[in-house]
Amino acid sequence: MLTPLLLLWPLSLALTWFVAQGIASKPFDRALSFNLQVLTQYVDAPDGKVGFNLTPQARDLLRADDTDLVYYQVVAPGGTVISGEPDFPAPAENETPEPGRIQLRDDVVRGDEVRVAYVWLLRGERRVLMQVAETRGKRSTLATEIIKGVMVPQFVILPLAVLLVWLALVRGIRPLNVLEQRIRARKPDDLSPIEETFIPQEVAPLVSSINDLLTRLKASLNTQRRFLADAAHQLKTPLAGLRMQAELAQREGNAADIRGSLQQIARSSTRATHTVNQLLALARAETTGRSLPTTELDLAQLVTEVVQDSVPRALEHGVDLGLGHEGPDDMPPLCMMDGxxxxxxxxxxxxxxxxxxxxxxxxMVTVRVLTDPFSGVHVLQVEDNGPGIPASERELVLQPFYRALGTNVDGSGLGLAIVHEIAQQHNAVVQMEDAHPHANPRGLRVTVRFRPR
Structure with a gap:
């Protein structure tokens, strides 16, 4: 703040100087014009001959004072000097004479800068030029006095302004220093929000942004810790099984027993691979603290591709996999959305x-893609006629690694957790209900409702 202030101060003095010159010149210009007007009364032309007869009072107007010199000149038609200084400079040649109008200009007389007032007079049919000049001593003195009157207070005010600015900044920055000390004193693992009670208003948005960043960073670190803990926990069992089966195979001498151990190793490795893939899918779905890259897509086309890829797996398990939709000519509808x-x-x-x-x-498994024509909500449904999930456990199965008992199906307990996480990332809602409420088994219908665009 001091640098521009110190740069503007000389500029202010220069502008004050030019303004002071104009202020100082105006009263002296009026006085010089008045003196010229008084002297024009003594110019006459009786009998056609131009004359200039000064009275004692008129001579007082031309008397030099202690500060300035006064010059004058009276010029008759033809350039004849009737009275005054013969070397007085003439007006510009391209200037058009305007009789009776007093004009002012700056000029030089005998090496002195002067202010000139001049006028053309009509005496009969003759045009007479009369000029009066005054040196600029009094004008410069008055301008200097004005500058002194401005500069002296500024020499006093400027140091006071610098002091006040310094004190104000020190007082204003003190809360920032306290905030800096509070941040430096925090432990590396302390990701709690910064207290905003005593924060200056000017930096409150910055502190709020930092708190938002800390919140997202904390959520991201918690996600990573949970992922590492879950991965270690879930991989421990299949890896231990692999090691045990390998040790059994080494001790067995019967080829049939060795073959059985190898089959167990293959099943354990398949289970471990599935668990790793599910964990990686869950890690991709958990985008807390990061923006989700989206693009415009057709949900119906995307689901169709997934169902086609799943047909071999359904045939292997003896399941009838079908795709249902609402659209003419057996064509899936367009379900455009961002995701x-x-x-x-x-x-x-x-x-x-x-x-x-x-x-x-x-x-039997049926996959449907529907669109509500009134609300524009896109719906993805996957329905089966299996054992279903009890109503009391439907919220629990959305949590990682929770598995309903009595299913006798190998799994990692991550499938529906991944579905729930991805749905949340797309502002969708996951609902579960009985597919066939009055039948046994009742089956399960999982519905994912997406908000309209």
């Missing part, structure tokens, strides 16, 4: 895989 195609495919694949796994041989 992440990779995550939406992962969500649909988990719903279809869960339905195939838990329905069992001879079961």
């Amino acid at each position: 992440n195609p990779t995550l939406l495919k992962e969500m649909t694949r988990n719903l279809v895989d869960n339905a195939i796994n838990y329905t069992g041989a001879g079961g």
Whole structure:
């Protein structure tokens, strides 16, 4: 703040100087014009001859004072000097004479800068030029006095302004110093929000943004810690099984027993691979603290591709997998929405895989994509005629690693958790209900409702 202030101060003095020159010149210009007007009364032309007869009072107007010198000149037609200084400079040649109008100009007489008042007079048919000049001593003196009157207070005010600015800034920055000390004193693992009670109003938005960043960072770190803990927990069992079966195979001498151990190793490795893939899918779905990259896509087309890819798996399990839709000519409807195609495919694949796994041989799985014509809500439904999930456990199965008892199906307990996480990322709602309320088994219908665009 001091740098521009010190730069503007000389500019202020220069502008004050020019203004002072104009202020000082105006009263002296009026006085010089008045003196010229008085002297014009003594110019006459009796009998056609121009004359200039000064009285004692008129000579007082031309008397030099202690500060300035006064020059005058009276010029008759033809350029003849009737009275005054013969070397007085003439007006500009391209200037058009305007009789009776007093004009002013700056000029030089005998090396002195002067202010000149001049006028053309008509005496009969003759045009007479009369000029009066005054040196600029009094004008410069008055301008200097004005500058002194401005500069002296500024020399006093400027240091006071600097002091006040300094004190104000020190007082204003003190809360920032306190905030800096509070932030530096925090422990590296302390991600709690910064207290905003005593924060200056000017930096409150910055502190709020930092708190938002800390909240997102804390959520991201918690997600990473949970992922690492879940991965370690879930991989411990299949890896321990692999090691045990490998040790058994080493001790067995019978080829049939060795073959059985190898089969167990293959099943354990398959289970471990499935668990790893599910964990990675869950990690991709948990985008807390990061913006989800989205694009415009057709939900019906995306679901159709996932169902087509799942047909071999359904045939392997003896499940009748079908795709239902509402559209003419057996064509799926257009369900345009904004979303992440990779995550939406992962969500649909988990719903279809869960339905195939838990329905069992001879079961039926139907996938539907619907659109409400009034609200514009897109709906994804996956329905099966398997054992279903009890109403008391439907909220629990949305949590990672929770599995309903009595299903006798290998799994990691992550499928519906992944579905729930991806749905939340797309502002969608997951609902579960009995597919066939009056039948046994009742089956399960999982519905994902997306908000309209």
